[in-house]
Amino acid sequence: MPFTFSIYDFTGFTQWIDATLRGACSPFWAVLWEMVIVGVLFLAFYAVVGLYLVYAERKVCAFIQNRVGPNRVGPYGFFQTIADLIKLLMKEIISIREADKLLFNLAPFIVIVTSFLALAAIPFAKGLHPIDLNIGVFYVMAISSMGVVGILLAGWSSNSKYSLLGAMRSGAQIISYELSVGMALVTMCVLAGSLQLSVIVEQQRDLWFIFKGHFPAVTAFIIYMIAATAETNRGPFDLAEAESELAAGFHTEYSGIKFAFFFLAEYMNMFIVASLAATVFLGGWMPFHIPGLESFNHVMDFIPPVLWYIGKTAFIILLMMWFKWTFPRLRIDQLLNLEWKFLLPISLVNILIMAFIVLMGWYIGL
Amino acid sequence: MTEEIIIKEAPEQEISINMGPQHPSTHGVLRLVLSLKGEMVQKVEPHCGYIHRGIEKMTESMTYQQIIHLTNRLDYLSAHMNNAAVCLAVEKALDIEVPERVKVIRTIIEELARIASHQLWWCSFGMDLGGLTCFFYGLRDREKILDIFEETTGSRLIQSYNCPGGLMADLHPDFQRKVKEFIVYFRKLLPEYDELLSGNIIMMERSKGIGVMTKEQAISYGMTGPSGRGSGFSCDVRKHHPYHAYDKVKFNEVLRTEGDTYARYMVRIDEMRESMNIIEQLIDNIPAGDFAVKMKPIIKLPEGEYYQRVEAARGEFGIYIISKGEKYPYRMKFRSPNFSNLSALDALTRGHKIADLVAIGGSLDYVIPDIDR
């Protein structure tokens, strides 16, 4: 098969790789090599994006606070995170005598593996969709729920009262806010009519969902943003790792590379949540089309879908960082209050309104 | 952070926790021993004394001009007010009348120091609650005041600018212009503080109704300063016993009646506005004249006891001198406002959670070197 590569559609390229591998060796080995290639690419992607999200957070935080941020290690401080990573790798790994060693060592891996798995179902561009499950949204939600297990294990096995307190708080927070995230996503699945992520993206070809389902979609977006920042322990909901209160939370007893794992997993969770929002609300890799203006749509099509995807995810990540550096922290009882008394009832009513709108056909566009 | 946990054998499962001397949100070295039941605080015991330097004893072997450099280091954010207390006490005892120019300049610099102190309070309060950007905005604005101080007095934080009889040096020629520019700049920026923190729903939820102190309690604990005025206790020394040029300017004493953390917060923000009003009234009419009265090189106070009170940024700072007619005081005692304010921490925090303790401590605004002297 001749070599094809188009930045607008990666299906040609992936089919070329598949055909070459099948031609070169038996189907079993071809599939195995494909899995290895995808695995290595993902590891590299994970590491690079994780590192540069930390750098981006430090720069965004600095500009919001009217100062410069890292600017000495490399041009504009670009290699600052690599220097931090080398420092963390060289730190002494303190092992606790009374701790449960197996669980203590297992917890960071669970957190990293779950965020890694969830990344597999998200469509990055046309043709760059690693696994196209027909229950895509459900799969991502289920895998993110497993992250709680890692946090609770970390708190329990540290054998310290403060870690346990922090882990319990964090666990209660995450499982409460998962409900709201699920409800917000279900609202959009009602509008799309399917749980499959590629179908959801295809349906936003005319107009993105946030404009298409007007009132309930915007409400669902706001609820999703609040619940997603709470679920990833970020922003005004980061009392589990609050620096100015009693303890550093569930990862107090971790040092060196294990702490780096928790830190990295938190940033990648933020990336996953943001890309899910970009896919379901803002159209995934679809360019911005306005139904009826053909020339405008043609201009928008000029920008490759990969850049659209990266831009939308970056916008949502910027929004989440903006939340973190503006607002003070909530107390634990106020946080749970917010979820059970405000977010959940509103999202339930929102689903009803959205279902009604879909049935009556009262959405913008076709 | 170092925290030890001592689990007491108690049937109600009450645990006793140390918020140790090193902690990000007790501003300084203060050890708080908390008794918790779950998340509710049952009792708070402050243990102070980690930064006791024996200042009151040191003053017994120093002349009055040398004591100025010690009082600077008590409550370093109201350094100028503390110096002014010593100078006023000495001048009153020796019956010296300082020129009008000195009084007006002392008032202006004291009000600038008060604004700077409240800016630093706002920074750390926002940071304790979790809104980390407040820290940088407050410090950036405070830099302008510190630059004004450095140009005139030579130091930013600890300015030994007062001396008995007047000032150490005259004002820098650029002083008036820079102060006027600062007032214009800060008046425009102060509403941003309100938008960012005061009007925020999260901050209101965390501070309204928390740590309520009634007026009778405030009077009996001796809580003066903005913390006392948040409960309705009218205790401003500048109004009741005016000194310097305070009787010539018009300003309001900011009082609120609710007595919770939010009231104490708003009192300080409004006080910054009042300070700017005072400076505006005085900055254009600084009378010409000498900047100091010629004093003898060795000052000896006549025998007797003298007390002088000033309004520091945190409350009423008092200085009590017993002199036996020599060049060193026989005994000098400082009435520190932070000590009385801290004694009310226990009564304020009972029944609240740990996160509220941090907010209440921030609203009381204590500076530890003043407690320990």
Next chain:
Amino acid sequence: MREIINYFKSIFFALKSLWTGMKVTGSYFFRPWTIITQQYPENRKTLKMFERTKGELVMPHNDKNEHQCTACGICQMNCPNGTIAITSLSIETPDGKKKKALDKYIYNLGMCTFCGLCVKVCPSDAIVFSNKFEHAVFNKNKLVKTLNKEGSTLKKGVE
């Protein structure tokens, strides 16, 4: 019914207050030209400190290597800390009177509290504060400085 209205009113009030706060921080994010951070070691050539900044105590010498210190010791008496130590010699003037002359003026930068009393009480304006502020050393003994230079003499006419 009123409770439902209050419920929604409180939600709108909360969202509006959060949005106002975000506007403030957002306005700083999009204006990076308002940053006032000075890049310190790189801007040393153009850095100008204020003239009255109390950096360290110096004894100004003129071109003929003369200073104005008569070794009266008033600054040493007034210093609260014992930072200044003056050693003096006894010399004979041409008139036959015995006078004090300065041998060594030792100033301990590590102990100075920068109160300014020594500068204020000096009768011959011999010492001033300079605005040099970079004093970091690796050895504490280097902070003890001798202020009068080698071979300097008292300026004529200073009492």
